[in-house]
Amino acid sequence: MSETVLPQDDLQSAPQAAALPAPKKSGRGAAGIAVVALLLGAAGVAVGGWSVWQLRQLQAGHQAQSGQLQALDNQAQALSQGEQALTARLGTLPSADELEERRRLVAQLQGDQQRLSQRLESVLGASRKDWRLAEAEHLLRLASLRLSALQDITSAKALVQGADEILREQDDPSAFAAREQLAKSMASLNSVQQPDRTGLFLQLGALRDQTVGLSALAPEFQAQGDAERARLVSDDNRWEQWWAKIASYFRVDFRPDENIRPLLAGQSLNQVRLALSLALEQAQWAALNGEPKVFGQALDEARAILLASFNQDNTESRSMLARIDELKGQPVSVVTPDLNSSLEAVQNYLEHRHMPAEALMTQPGAQPKQEARP
Template identity: 60%
Template sequence: MSEATSPKEQETLVQDTTATPASPPVAPAPVASRGNGLAVLALLVGAAGAAAGGWGLWQLQSVEERDRLHAEQLESIRGQAQTLDQGNQALNTRLQALPSADELESRRRQLAQLQGDQQLLNQRLETVLGASRQDWRLAEAEHLLRLASLRLSALQDINSATALVQASDEILRDQDDPAAFAAREQVARSLEALRATVDPDRTGLFLQLGALREQVAQLNAQAPTFDGEGGVLNELAASNGAEQQWWQRWLETLSQYFRLDFNADRNIRPMLAGQALTQVRLALSLALEQAQWAALHGQTQVYNQALQQARDVLDAHFDLDNPNSRALRTRIDELAERPIEVKAPDLSQTLNAVQAYIESKQSARAQFDDEAQAEQALDVEDARP
């Protein structure tokens, strides 16, 4: 009876037989155990075959996936190659459109000339703008000096004129030009002359005269009185030792309105009342108002005439024994002594010096512009082929 064994078992059996020839023979295994071994062996062989088939299938799928990826990469490379070919064609077209070496040299010269012209134009523009700004500032300095001279001649305003001249000097200083030395010297002289000039307080004087006008509106005439008023009646009543009778009281009241004095040694002014008093107050107020105007404008003659007119009205219509009238007259005399006009310095020489500096600066700039234009024309002639 033959047995189906695997090659491995046969080889093991041969090795055992060769190695131990003297070993006793092994008793044969039972038939049932050999059948189970064959079944297990068959299962192992089937499992190995299934595993080999699965591995082969997986390898086949991996190959197909790599082929698909290679195909996509190949397609992408073809597209990139087409794009590169198109770019090369466009580059060739552009290279063919490029100018020649002579044309490039001609364009380079034109570009260099254009850049030079542009730089010259920028310099010219900066010069013009700077010159215009300087001209404006110098014109402002001249205008400030004119305004200061006008303030001195019209209003005699020392403080305003000093501030204007100081501003003009600052403008000349900002020029930082040695040629402005003569003009600044005249400006400095004018400044020192203005600072040494006494500036009267015209505003304060105006307000003081206004306060006097308010006192005029409250000024009243004082009723004349007589020395020994009621002396006879009082003596009569004292001698009789009795009170005054009705006719005595009536006579005393009537004596307050009129009195006959045969021994008068001075003139007695009549009392002002009603419209007459209003007219006198108005005349005095107008005289003081005229003095106010003269004080503001520095008109000494008009100021003195107005205050003299106010004194005349006050002396003619009001009694100086009245405390209000006497105080007003004293105050008018004090204000009449106040100076309102000053001798302002002359700024004409300073203005002429600044004008001469401006003219010299403009002439120098015009000459420089002519030279620059001539040089530019020569450069253009030299740049032509």
């Protein structure tokens, strides 16, 4: 590299020039230099602050990136663990041939289960029908018992109707004869009127309550009232005093043509009322139990007691006698129809329902099937 060699004169004049004092500048120039320096300082501070802010932003971004990298690393580890677990699980799964064999076994098991369910449904359906038919027979037995024991027409109607509903649910043409017999029994029950036994019992009870107010055939003699009237008679009328005294011991009857009956004392009257009440109670029992003979005899006895021992001029006695005559004409029993034919028809239907077709054909009166001719 070549160096530039200055002339000797130039070398000597250079230090001299440097030693010379600089010319003085004006005050305005110094102020401008100060302003420029301040501006340069402010610019430097701004540049420094901006540089610090950028550095902090970079540090924050670096930290955020570090956190994201850590999260990604954790996810990668979790995925790796899941992959390992999945690989281990896949290793425990059976092979394709084994899966195919299991699928075949499952399909076979489902088919067997379906066939078993169908057989069970058919068996239960038949059992349910048998139970319902047995219930119909039991209802007819109850209806026959209610008619024979209590003559309860209303309950018998409901029971026969229930048996017919069960046969209708079977939807079996073989039950036609049984349903026909049930229809006849229902028509017979509808033609019979149910007696109002409860109403008769309550009406007779009301008559029993009225027996307490009945009076005797002739009123008891009250001597005390005559004695009081004798005290009111003046001393001048001795005849009236004497008559009042005699009247306290004797009684004059101005109707000798009528039968003379002894007067009822208090205890005897109570006994007669008790006898009347017992007769009406016996009529109540006969009305509830459907005994027309006992019912008529009890009412006749009550009517005889009323005529013999109580005053017919009394309104209560007369009304009770009329009421007894009215109740005597009320029916307490009916002729109930016989349900044995309906019960036998249902029993025959149950027997024929369980018999095979060959047994039905061997029965007397059965017509053999004719072969179809071409």
